[in-house]
Amino acid sequence: MDPIKTLRSRTVVMPRTNIDTDQIIPGRFLTTTTKEGLGAQLFADWRYDAAGAPIPDFVLNRPESQGCAILVAGRNVGCGSSREHAPWALYDWGFRAVVSTEIADIFRNNSLKNGLLPVIVDEETHGWLVANPGAEITIDLESTTLRLPTGRTATFPVEAFARYCLLNGIDETGYLLGQDAKIAAFEARHVA
Amino acid sequence: MSNAPRTLFEKVWSAHEVVPETPDTPAVLYVDLHLTHEVTSPQAFAMLKDRGLKVRRPDRTFATMDHATPTDRAQIFGGVPIRMESAAKQIAMLERNCAEFGIELLKLRDDQRGIVHIIGPELGLTQPGRTIVCGDSHTSTHGAFGALAFGIGTTEVGHVFATQCLLQRKPKTFAVNVEGAFGPGVTAKDLILAIINAVGVSGGTGSVFEYRGSAIRALSMEERMTVCNMSIEAGARAGMIAPDETTFAYLKGRPRAPQGADWDRAVERWRTLVTDPGASFDREVSIDASKLRPMITYGTNPGMSVGIDEAIPASGDAVYAKALEYMGLSPGQTMLGQPVQVVFLGSCTNGRISDLRAAARVLKGRRVASGVHFLVVPGSQQVKREAEAEGLDRVFIEAGADWRESGCSMCLGMNGDTVGKGAYCVSTSNRNFEGRQGVGARTLLASPITAAASAVQGRVADPREYL
Numbered sequence: 001m002d003p004i005k006t007l008r009s010r011t012v013v014m015p016r017t018n019i020d021t022d023q024i025i026p027g028r029f030l031t032t033t034t035k036e037g038l039g040a041q042l043f044a045d046w047r048y049d050a051a052g053a054p055i056p057d058f059v060l061n062r063p064e065s066q067g068c069a070i071l072v073a074g075r076n077v078g079c080g081s082s083r084e085h086a087p088w089a090l091y092d093w094g095f096r097a098v099v100s101t102e103i104a105d106i107f108r109n110n111s112l113k114n115g116l117l118p119v120i121v122d123e124e125t126h127g128w129l130v131a132n133p134g135a136e137i138t139i140d141l142e143s144t145t146l147r148l149p150t151g152r153t154a155t156f157p158v159e160a161f162a163r164y165c166l167l168n169g170i171d172e173t174g175y176l177l178g179q180d181a182k183i184a185a186f187e188a189r190h191v192a
Numbered sequence: 193m194s195n196a197p198r199t200l201f202e203k204v205w206s207a208h209e210v211v212p213e214t215p216d217t218p219a220v221l222y223v224d225l226h227l228t229h230e231v232t233s234p235q236a237f238a239m240l241k242d243r244g245l246k247v248r249r250p251d252r253t254f255a256t257m258d259h260a261t262p263t264d265r266a267q268i269f270g271g272v273p274i275r276m277e278s279a280a281k282q283i284a285m286l287e288r289n290c291a292e293f294g295i296e297l298l299k300l301r302d303d304q305r306g307i308v309h310i311i312g313p314e315l316g317l318t319q320p321g322r323t324i325v326c327g328d329s330h331t332s333t334h335g336a337f338g339a340l341a342f343g344i345g346t347t348e349v350g351h352v353f354a355t356q357c358l359l360q361r362k363p364k365t366f367a368v369n370v371e372g373a374f375g376p377g378v379t380a381k382d383l384i385l386a387i388i389n390a391v392g393v394s395g396g397t398g399s400v401f402e403y404r405g406s407a408i409r410a411l412s413m414e415e416r417m418t419v420c421n422m423s424i425e426a427g428a429r430a431g432m433i434a435p436d437e438t439t440f441a442y443l444k445g446r447p448r449a450p451q452g453a454d455w456d457r458a459v460e461r462w463r464t465l466v467t468d469p470g471a472s473f474d475r476e477v478s479i480d481a482s483k484l485r486p487m488i489t490y491g492t493n494p495g496m497s498v499g500i501d502e503a504i505p506a507s508g509d510a511v512y513a514k515a516l517e518y519m520g521l522s523p524g525q526t527m528l529g530q531p532v533q534v535v536f537l538g539s540c541t542n543g544r545i546s547d548l549r550a551a552a553r554v555l556k557g558r559r560v561a562s563g564v565h566f567l568v569v570p571g572s573q574q575v576k577r578e579a580e581a582e583g584l585d586r587v588f589i590e591a592g593a594d595w596r597e598s599g600c601s602m603c604l605g606m607n608g609d610t611v612g613k614g615a616y617c618v619s620t621s622n623r624n625f626e627g628r629q630g631v632g633a634r635t636l637l638a639s640p641i642t643a644a645a646s647a648v649q650g651r652v653a654d655p656r657e658y659l
Contacts, residue, residue, distance in 0.1 A: 082343035105398060
């Protein structure tokens with residue numbers, strides 16, 4: 001995994017609240033057996049018409065959204081199904097961060113493990129982002145701050161270990177494997 | 193510290209800490225039981241292969257196939273190839289992976305196969321005090337036994353395969369106190385829909401629910417599973433209920449439950465799994481069960497529900513308006529009488545034998561309204577056999593319903609069992625998200641008896657007319 005330190009990009013704004021993972025990647029695409037290529041189906045039911053043609057005014061289909069790496073979404077983004085296909089699809093499309101006032105637990109965990117930074121900000125910062133789609137903003141993981149072009153900054157919470165792994169491009173599997181002796185000792189005494 | 197009163201959650205959590213959390217590192221939490229299925233495992237097995245790793249504890253890992261599997265008999269037992277090629281490939285891949293890594297698997301024709309959250313309890317794999325995970329958000333179901341059970345993503349599935357552990361921050365505790373007795377026609381499904389409505393779809397984020405109170409104690413195990421199943425729909429990753437005599441009676445004699453002297457020792461241990469008097473929760477909410485009525489959803493998340501005879505509320509919110517537009521419904525309208533084209537009885541929420549019995553009682557001697565497709569999908573092959581032994585299949589078939597093999601089916605429509613565009617479906621499943629049951633499908637979540645009553649009338653019907 002590539003380290004993430006600073007991300008500077010224009011935003012794509014989807015202000016809807018409770019965007020669930022079924023919208024991010026509908027269930028019929030989950031029969032895949034790899035992680036790659038899901039960007040084509042990202043938000044499929046909002047993005048394409050019945051014939052499979054892109055719906056021109058859907059935000060991801062607009063020319064100005066191309067190349068954007070930061071998605072600003074309404075409250076409680078990523079609720080519902082645990083499918084990791086949701087962050088895989090967002091990442092494959094090109095997103096590297098999702099910004100909201102509230103992010104559902106499993107989606108937040110899954111995102112952190114795939115180089116997609118979940119960024120929770122205050123209502124005021126979020127309100128500015130929603131009102132200014134396409135704004136170029138900076139997200140700095142080292143200082144855990146999000147900077148608006150107005151100069152306003154907001155700090156965001158990130159679990160300390162996940163932050164360390166993202167900054168250094170380390171994956172958690174290796175860390176867990178390194179706990180082997182402790183796990184074996186636990187297993188020797190554990191009843192259940 | 194050791195003498196301080198503790199919640200049920202805290203007891204189970206601390207008994208599984210291989211390494212406690214610190215400000216810099218999350219806890220290393222041990223997993224007693226890892227359930228897996230065809231959809232969220234392929235990429236995790238691929239990670240093991242890439243890195244030359246083994247499954248650390250195949251004996252603590254158990255696999256079934258349920259999400260993408262067909263439900264029509266011909267494709268399972270009739271020699272007809274699985275119609276959906278990508279699903280067939282995923283199923284074959286799970287078989288190869290389980291064989292390669294030494295994991296016990298219930299294959300497509302196995303008579304114990306079923307939805308992962310139905311078979312765990314059914315086989316007695318789900319036990320009080322265990323930590324149970326699965327790459328599926330409805331793993332919260334198993335919390336009905338006093339287990340700490342939650343859904344994980346595929347990267348974490350890989351972590352558990354490789355190390356039997358997860359890196360976790362300790363969640364907050366949240367008591368959901370339910371007192372009072374249900375009125376007529378009110379079921380566990382109506383209770384959990386009312387709880388989600390009260391707490392909100394993100395109210396439980398970061399928390400583990402403990403359902404408590406006289407109304408919870410009075411529930412059967414299958415009803416408790418229905419309640420815990422939908423904890424995730426309120427944002428909570430897990431929901432727990434302290435084990436009691438009801439729990440022990442359900443588990444006793446199940447094939448994978450402890451037997452003989454081991455059983456007695458286990459029950460003795462399980463009896464300690466209660467929240468101590470004086471233990472405090474980070475949050476609490478109280479629900480009066482006697483005030484509930486049969487519930488139904490009208491919107492595009494499980495929090496958007498009303499009493500079946502209540503009007504859809506009005507709101508100035510644009511997202512709310514968009515949800516109602518998708519549903520083709522208006523504020524002020526009552527759900528009762530809304531024409532429906534499809535009824536789905538099944539899923540890990542309401543696909544157990546008691547759910548089928550309740551629906552069959554409503555349906556017996558009646559007909560499914562013309563133009564309505566009533567799909568009945570038992571939660572497991574064992575539920576199916578039990579229903580057939582009781583003659584429930586005859587009740588459904590004679591009424592004009594479609595009696596299928598087990599699986600997740602129309603809950604998420606992955607296997608091709610879908611609701612048509614724009615059609616209304618009264619569904620006993622757990623999610624009414626846009627397109628969840630098929631592109632353009634309009635889902636109305638309700639209990640099995642509301643579903644059966646609606647199938648009879650061809651429109652949303654009040655189950656209290658059939659009691």
